[in-house]
Amino acid sequence: MKKVKVVVIGAGVVGMSTAVCIAEALPFCTVTILAEKFSPDTTSDVAAGILLPKEIPGVPLERQRRWFKGTFDHLLAIAESPQASEAGVFLSSGYQVFKEVPSITKPYWADIVFGFRTMTDHEIKRFPNHKFGQAVTTIKCESLRYLPWLEKRLTKAGGRMKREKVTDLQQLAHSYDVIVNCSGLGSHSLVGDEQVYPVRGQIIKVHAPWLKNFIRDGNGNAYIYPGIDYVTLGGTQQVNDWRLEVDKDDSKGIMERCSEFVPSLRTAQVLGEKVGLRPGRSNVRLEREWLQVQDRQVPLVHNYGHYSWGISLSWGTALEALDLVRKSLYEKPPRARL
Numbered sequence: 001m002k003k004v005k006v007v008v009i010g011a012g013v014v015g016m017s018t019a020v021c022i023a024e025a026l027p028f029c030t031v032t033i034l035a036e037k038f039s040p041d042t043t044s045d046v047a048a049g050i051l052l053p054k055e056i057p058g059v060p061l062e063r064q065r066r067w068f069k070g071t072f073d074h075l076l077a078i079a080e081s082p083q084a085s086e087a088g089v090f091l092s093s094g095y096q097v098f099k100e101v102p103s104i105t106k107p108y109w110a111d112i113v114f115g116f117r118t119m120t121d122h123e124i125k126r127f128p129n130h131k132f133g134q135a136v137t138t139i140k141c142e143s144l145r146y147l148p149w150l151e152k153r154l155t156k157a158g159g160r161m162k163r164e165k166v167t168d169l170q171q172l173a174h175s176y177d178v179i180v181n182c183s184g185l186g187s188h189s190l191v192g193d194e195q196v197y198p199v200r201g202q203i204i205k206v207h208a209p210w211l212k213n214f215i216r217d218g219n220g221n222a223y224i225y226p227g228i229d230y231v232t233l234g235g236t237q238q239v240n241d242w243r244l245e246v247d248k249d250d251s252k253g254i255m256e257r258c259s260e261f262v263p264s265l266r267t268a269q270v271l272g273e274k275v276g277l278r279p280g281r282s283n284v285r286l287e288r289e290w291l292q293v294q295d296r297q298v299p300l301v302h303n304y305g306h307y308s309w310g311i312s313l314s315w316g317t318a319l320e321a322l323d324l325v326r327k328s329l330y331e332k333p334p335r336a337r338l
């Protein structure tokens with residue numbers, strides 16, 4: 001039987017997850033990833049990788065819950081397997097603290113993670129500038145290990161990867177039966193989506209192996225995430241800022257804000273600094289359209305715009321993209337336009 005040719009554009013956490021889901025679930029498809037950049041050079045590689053998303057306005061909560069739960073369950077199984085170290089996936093406990101009581105005190109994922117609770121007065125006293133806090137055990141998924149691990153999994157399922165910048169979807173449709181767009185911020189130019197914009201984020205990696213628990217300021221301007229090889233300190237959220245260079249003033253600000261939480265960070269050795277451009281969007285674009293290519297209609301599934309929550313929602317959104325691909329193969333396209 002002739003195989004169905006699927007192309008996935010993008011090799012960040014969204015593209016890799018989507019490609020693996022399709023290749024493993026639909027063995028009658030050949031899956032090819034085309035990407036300008038692969039790990040360790042994607043935005044996903046810069047992410048701390050904590051599963052702690054905010055609500056996305058405009059996406060029904062049930063759908064967000066499904067995306068988060070799909071991701072959490074998938075990553076928990078890895079964290080509990082012998083693969084955890086190679087894949088860079090493990091449980092992580094800590095606090096999220098707020099200067100003012102937030103409008104949502106119990107997030108939609110409170111009963112999916114472990115041990116979610118409001119911090120006691122005794123605990124919050126450690127943070128004199130903060131009034132309210134949440135304690136939680138969630139998952140940390142480190143892309144620098146996880147993406148190469150997914151690449152191996154894709155290859156095992158018969159998938160292929162090629163470095164290529166895609167500029168013309170019509171052209172691509174001549175060589176493939178289904179196109180899946182996971183190009184993140186790249187969708188700004190690839191599909192002319194002006195709703196997707198960069199939200200610049202800078203982080204510092206430090207050697208501080210004595211830190212074991214994470215601390216996040218609810219506003220996202222200060223976070224400390226202990227990881228396998230280093231502790232990630234952040235963060236910045238600079239809207240419409242395309243600069244990929246490290247800004248020394250940003251680093252200074254990050255170090256000051258994080259050291260207020262943990263003074264011993266002032267003595268920690270700095271291992272590196274990184275910048276990533278989050279694919280900002282008011283909601284994730286996860287839908288299918290049909291591309292008219294001469295007398296054919298080619299399904300085009302979009303899965304991008306994950307903003308600050310790309311790791312947190314990666315597997316759940318990949319599963320939904322897989323459903324859209326599967327449906328497209330059994331559905332007749334709408335009548336061709338004449």
Ligand SMILES: Cc1cc2nc3c(=O)[nH]c(=O)nc-3n(C[C@H](O)[C@H](O)[C@H](O)COP(=O)(O)OP(=O)(O)OC[C@H]3O[C@@H](n4cnc5c(N)ncnc54)[C@H](O)[C@@H]3O)c2cc1C
Nearest residue numbers: 010011012036037044049050166184186201276310311312
């Ligand atoms: C500092 C920072 C910290 C973060 N921390 C977290 C966190 O703790 N938890 C969390 O859930 N999220 C976090 N995020 C957000 C997360 O990194 C993003 O949501 C996620 O990386 C988006 O993944 P993606 O695969 O859509 O995009 P990317 O990782 O940017 O991948 C896009 C891919 O598409 C390719 N591409 C683009 N255009 C084209 C084209 N025309 N042709 C071919 N290929 C193309 C790129 O080369 C790349 O391979 C953080 C982000 C930053 C910047």
Ligand SMILES: O=C([O-])CC(=O)C(=O)O
Nearest residue numbers: 048201216220223235308
């Ligand atoms: O805000 C955080 O805790 C980490 C993150 O997702 C980001 O910087 O985008």
